[in-house]
Amino acid sequence: MRFIRLSLAQALYNLRAYLRSARTVVLGVVMPVGLLVILSWVFAHQGQIAVAAGYQMSAIAFYAGGLTAYGLMLGTFTGVMVAVVGAREAGWLKRFRAAPVPPGSYLAGQILFNVLISLGLVVVMMTIATLVYDLHLRAAALSAIFAYTLLGVFCFTAVALAITRLITTPEMGSSVGPFVAITLSFTSGVFLPPDLMPHWLVDVSNYLPLEPLAQSMQSVLASSAGTGYQYRTFVVLGVWGVVSFVVARLSFKWQPLRR
């Protein structure tokens, strides 16, 4: 009970700063929404996008699904890295570690906060896709999107934590995060259909976290029945998440790296 209260208090504390910062809101919500508007407009004449040989989906399902996954990664991966490195270098984590609180409540607070902002992103993206671009959003598809969102936040939080040991300043985190997200987005069928990419690149991306997440969100929005959970997505993101948590557990520093 106390653990939940502590985690929630920290999540809301982070949320308040998030809502006060133009930079994070632009990065986390305005940018994915802007891309959705631009790309849907550019490709509106196509109606259908060829995702793979003999498989097409509507442009709006492709972009709403892909850009939601991309926005989730951009926000969570960058956000956790910047927040944790910033708190560590500012001495907040050291102070937190010395306080009479379970250390895990910091992590739980971060996950909870990122779940909240990611669900916010999902709601905004799905609303615009439905109202403006006539996406037919089924309840089952929406529940699947929520499930994938939780999976994605878990995975990208873990990956971000695992590399905080290499990131010495929050500024470094805020450039590494978007760089990785944008690079992955091109190989993961977010902006361009994977069909246009070299096959080997697509094969590699299949084992990186963004491609399965984007592809699952796209196909559930495109399909006409069921939740269509993809086993592969849970395995790939789950393995990335668990392995990253183990790495984070072994390498995590509560004290500032710079002295």
Place this chain on the structure above:
Amino acid sequence: MTNVIEVTGLTKRFGRLIAVDDVSFVVRSGEIFGLLGENGAGKTTTIEILEGFQKPDQGSATVLGVNPVHAHRHWRDRIGLVLQESDFDPLHTVNETLALFASFFTNPRDVTETLELVGLADRADERIGRLSGGQKRRIDVALGIIGHPDLLFLDEPTTGFDPVARREFWGVIEGLREQGTSIVLTTHYMEEAERLCDRLAIMSKGQIVAEGTSSALISALGATTIRFELPYGVDQSTLCTICKVNFAVRDNVAAVLLGDDVQDVLMRLLTWSQSTGQTLVGLEVVRPTLNDVFLGATGAEP
């Protein structure tokens, strides 16, 4: 009087460097204990062992009756930390940050009361990003004491303060002592240590080289210091021959610590000055300060 900290034979190595070398001391309940030393003398490592952030290689440390390595929640509830360098999320207000941190403790101080103690009551609703460096340091102190700690660690708390802010801060620390908080303080400033610390230890190269009250350390050194600017064209050895004592010269100031022979030395110095027409600019005959103790013990400026 009970001891809040007991340290015996504490040793910590980082690779080949011995950061803390067989250090022993006690801190008594209700006192301000100072840990002085140059950068790299081992102060911060010692404190981090006491806070539970580092494991000693040898020796033992007992803090509030517990080995900090086995720290538990109730122990953490009783200690407070003021860090050497820290920063805060600029987007939160002072109040919000303190309220969150207060919620971590079992028996926290009231936020408003804490802000009054550190002199930030009128900035409670200000975003931290709008505060000056000195005001941010006060938040640091506020976070250190918000849990009502019995023992407070202050790691160079006034670095970067202007003289006025430093004096105000000393008042805050003395107020905490009056309320019964035991305090461990590291500092670069001898004036600060002399004013605040009931007892202190000077560390150099990982070892404690002097320990006691500042007045005891000072009187152990000698009764009087003579100081003046070295006149142009006069060298150290000439001066020593004339006065028959060993003057130390630093930054063109000659200084010597004396016991009973102060009159003799002064007489020789003044007679020489009068007969040669050399003026002794800035001549002082004063009680030695903690700074002289520090120089004698470590052979360096703090």
